[in-house]
Amino acid sequence: MFARVYEIVAQVPYGHVVTYGQIARAIGLERGARVVGWAMRYCPEGLPWHRVVNAQGGISLNNAPETVPLQRALLESEGIHFDRTGHLDLSQYRWEGI
């Protein structure tokens, strides 16, 4: 199942992001966002995991808070702007190619 998740994440273009719910919907799990998060724990090498954010346009990584600054830095290096509350504008960066 996670193979599908990785496949979707790998398709996200530079400078764009997708939400967990979006990925879940793409693989047929309308309300299986948690499953996506669970699959992401394995973080295969070469996967643009930093382009996956929660429905609020923020960074979730509850189990690895140390990687949050890293993810944010990676996204900013791709031209994605964060507001003062640490969220990005999904209406502007969300990838609709699923």
Add this chain to the structure above:
DNA sequence: GGGCTGACTGACG
């Protein structure tokens, strides 16, 4: 098959 877990989500106060 039963129960627990979680990088989630949407609704409420």
Add this chain to the structure above:
DNA sequence: ACGTCAGCCAGCC
């Protein structure tokens, strides 16, 4: 904007 609560679903004992 922030903390809490209850659904949700695949995997792993």
